[in-house]
Amino acid sequence: MPVSPYAPGTLLHARGRDWVVEADSTPEALHLRPLAGSAAESCWIIPELEQTEDAPRPAVFPPPSPRRRGNRNELRLLQSAMRMRMRSGAGPFRSFGNLSVQPRIYQLVPLLMALRQQVIRLLIADDVGIGKTIEAGLIVRELIDRGEIQRFSVLCPPNLAAQWRSELQQHFNIRAEVVTSASIARLEKKVPPGLSVFEHFPFTIISLDYIKSDRHRDTFLNKAPECIVVDEAHTCTSVATVQTHQRYELLRTLADDEKRHMLLLTATPHSGIEKGFYNLLGLLDRKFEQLGDVSQRQRNTLRTQLARHLVQRRRKDILRLWEENDILPTRKTKELTYRLSGEWGSFFEEVRQYCVQEAQSSGSRMIWYAMLALLRCISSSPASAVSALQAKLRGDTVADIETDCISQFTDMPGQDSPDDVEAPAPEMERIHELLEKAQTLMQSGADPKLNLLHSATRGLLKDGYSPIIFCQYISTAKYIADALKKWFPKYAVKAVTGELSPTEREETVQDLFEEPKRILVATNCLSEGINLQNGFNAVIHYDLAWNPTRHEQREGRVDRFGQKAPEVRSIMLYGQDNPIDGFILNVILRKAVTIREELGVQVPVPTDEQKTGEALVHAVLLNDHKPASDLQLSQQVLPGLEDYVIDMAWKNSSEQGPQRATAFAQQALQPADVLPEYERFHHLLGSTEELRYFLSETCKRLGSPLEPLALEKDAYSLRLSNLPEPLIRRLLELGIRTDRQNACRFTLRPAGSELPTITRAHPLVATIADYLAEQSLDQNPTALALPRCAVIRAGVPQLTTLYHLRLRHHLTFSFAQKSRQIMAEELVTLIRAGKEPLRFASHEEQEHYAAIATSGNIPEGIAVMQLERALDQWHSLPILPLLKERADALAHDHQRVREASRMDAGSMQVACCTPPDLLSILVCQPII
Known part of the structure; x- marks a missing residue:
């Protein structure tokens, strides 16, 4: 097999520019990344097919020019640009x-x-x-x-x-x-x-x-x-x-x-x-x-x-x-119950009797499920009752029930298989009568559940909360939203249901985010995966879900990473004497116990033992095959309930239940073993202050200074039209959004802002950094290029020289008789004080010299002489032992992480590519 003259990490010149050879190159085809460009410009070439004038040949990274010197701030800006564009780090x-x-x-x-x-x-x-x-x-x-x-x-x-x-x-x-x-x-x-x-x-x-x-x-x-x-x-x-x-x-x-x-x-x-x-x-x-x-x-x-x-x-x-006390809000929970009374209680009892008669006359277990689904609709709201009864008149199945959630119970009447049984035709006159009563109830204001919601919502709004109200049915969501609009006319109220497409749901929620006072009503279409913490901080469970994990999913829309409020609240509503709520509680509590036994975790369930017990007993009344006096049901479904805190005041959910770790909390893994890499990661990213400095100074140099936005701290506007034309094209190709003034608006602090957040890895930052670095590292720098060397007079005891380098490493991983090679880069600083040996500067030393006070100007001739001397010394200093030391240290870091993660047997080697890229030189002269 032929051997390539260009090993991974070496430099070559082809097609009019300098490149770095990537690790996946072969003798026949070279994978090249621009030395001064971005990874997006990488390409493959076949050396034999290149024209003579473009044929690959060795290249040398251009050294800084002593005749083109600048000041310390310009060197700092160049270092920031190189840090912002660094992607393939050498760490583990x-x-x-x-x-x-x-x-x-x-x-x-x-x-x-x-x-x-x-x-x-x-x-x-x-x-x-x-x-x-x-x-x-x-x-x-x-x-x-x-x-x-x-x-x-x-x-x-x-x-x-x-x-x-x-x-x-x-x-x-x-x-x-x-x-x-x-x-x-x-x-x-x-x-x-x-x-x-x-x-x-x-x-x-x-x-x-x-x-x-x-x-x-x-x-x-x-x-x-x-x-x-x-x-x-x-x-x-x-x-x-x-x-x-x-x-x-x-x-x-x-x-x-x-x-x-x-x-x-x-x-x-x-x-x-x-x-x-x-x-x-x-x-x-x-x-x-x-x-x-x-x-x-x-x-x-x-x-x-x-x-x-x-x-x-x-x-x-x-x-x-993990002592992460500042990442999540405190979740406070409360239960509120209502009683079926007056016209509403009478109506529910009529529907219950009708459903029991239908189920008993059929003998089919699936008819029992259908009747239970109808009762659940009735229990949700008068609007849902109207919708369900109209569906029965049309002959539609009321199929909004998760039969898998209740099929585990063997005490239901009827046959196990519905295949042989055909549901009897509905009694049309009876259904019409029930429908008329439901329509009357919608207008009567006699809904005890809705009145309880009014009280709960008013309390949350009074305390400054923005709530989401979750219910089961589309008709109920609209019913609730209409009531809330009448009760709270100063608040923006929207209902989001499955009738809306995902895009329409997102737009509706975003519109609500912009309202200062807002209430969201939603069905379970918004209970999973959607991030709502930026606009809401409270949840009301209007309808109980068959599955307790649904309650956790609902509450997780607001109680999550990024929530600005220090405390979120959750209220669970249920009928103390509502048989349907009692039946659902039966399911919920059984499932909660199963989950806890299997995984050691708990999920949100009602915790008032007396009231849940009463609701569970009422669930027996759903069918006549068990006597109402059978109180064993509450004991049957309540084992383990004593582990929950029972208190009708606001409860801190993080304090409820056993304080042991869950079965799969992975306590044995200790990320502290990789804390050095984690800290280096923060140094690599740079602080918000460094990012602000880089963008502010670079955009000013490129002709389009940042314009601070008055409404927010650390929020800015950047006019793209004032930037160099090649840079504008790159940014627009990346899809950077602009307003009507062709300006990009962003913030550097994500918390509490609706503007896009800009970080060091954002395409805007990376592209600007790439452009500035290309201009500065080119063999023929333009007027926008930053100088790469400087001489300052500072409070140092002896002449001190700092060499800022880009190291390229060749990493070889061996695992299961296979080897894989990758390239990595890092930025380091070497320091030499007087005649002391050259050594690596610590992060603290780099920060010190970046901020050290200067005094006076240095004559041009002396500055050039000192820079030329520093360059001459660079070529004669013993660099290779230091590079070997750094490669060994990197290999040790990789091995430590492998041991911390208990990786299977394998090995890795690190080799530093030579010569390193000398980015800039800073000479510090003592004050005489």
């Missing part, structure tokens, strides 16, 4: 240079778990709002930057696709395409003939509802990427509905490829149905599907193995184990 975490978000140290735990696996299979089940998207993004970005994957797809509900695209681009510098039924035609126009959308676009966000269908499923499976992220993974089990089963079959096929990385994300992995939970675990490894069928000894062994693949931490785990 390759992705840090590409992040626009500063992860908390606890968010490194899933990354450490991923690093220990050759093929990553993780279920990230951290609590709602803790940051699962950040944790998954860290893993995916790391795999990309290590060269382990070239493609990945996020599979998520369609309403979350736009949010995923935004977060991947904003936080991880990943530009992904959204694939839905609405976007597929547009994307296909961009695909070359013979390829599919999934081949052409390396990073995609795909609607689960789109891809699960037989029409699109096989095309995707044939070209599925090496890495799959599944959001809201609990919606992809083989139980429940046909839809969830289709999703499960898709994931099952993807998981059968043992080489494919898979990240499953859900805050609620266990719905209380063990089969669904074990199906989900089986996507990690099929053996985990057996957890419910093996002996206790085998079960313990499997659970130990499962701990390598499952991380689940609750809020209190983060607060207690």
